[in-house]
Amino acid sequence: MQERSPYTPPSVELESPVTPSENERLNPWFSIWLRPRATMQQLAQSASDKSVFVMAGMAGMINMLYRISDNKLSTKGDFDSVWPWALLAGLIEGLLIVYLGSELIRWTGRLLNGRASYSDIRKAMAWSYIPFFATALFFLTGCLILDIGLFDFYLAIADGELEFWIIFIAVSAIRIVFGIWGFVVFLKCLGQVQGFSAWKALANWVMVIFVATIFIYLPLGLGFLWYRGLLNF
Secondary structure (H helix, E strand, O other): OOOOOOOOOOOOOOOOOOOOOOOOOOOHHHHOOOOHHHHHHHHHHHOOHHHHHHHHHHHHHHHHHHHHHHOOHHHOOOHHHHHHHHHHHHHHHHHHHHHHHHHHHHHHHHOOOOOOOHHHHHHHHHHOOHHHHHHHHHHHHHHHHHOOOOOHHHHHHHOOOHHHHHHHHHHHHHHHHHHHHHHHHHHHHHHHHHOOOHHHHHHHHHHHHHHHHHHHHHHHHHHHHHHOOOOOO
16 A cells, blocks of 8 residues: 655635546437536537537527517517517527637636647537527427517516516526536536536636627727717827
């Protein structure tokens, strides 16, 4: 038995990479909720780039519909002519977030000794949208229960009908809970491919937000203010 010096500080590995057993086959739509690391390890080996494209595009379109609805734009009469373009904009936005965001994560992650490839980070981002898709499923289920159309739901809320408010509050609560857990799932998936703990993956994400703010959002914001004549250089 190897002796250990009493002066040597103990070493603790926070979250070691997880690998599913050889004969185990996980269904990512279910296993990613409670076993995100093992699921991500399997996806890194088997998921296709096509699945990343589809899931990123779907997430962008759903998020755009949520944004329109939350801003009550769906109650306007001309919404029927706008929503196809909104879906297209959401598709483009979703792809940009995953494909550009993955490159920023890879670049900043290298400063923290991250080991993931660009492809693996894209898979981590795209497949961690599963909890987000679940919130959309609950929303559609609420529409089916009330026997109303997707956008009529918000029209009914605007009219103050009690049963619609109850469903709206329930769906909103689910969106918050699943949103928080979805972010935890993302951090664990990112940590798996990068060789990080979830906390270190969070640091990686904070660095991405900082870089994106300085080099993307700030220039765009200043350009918008200049275009509107609110800022003179």
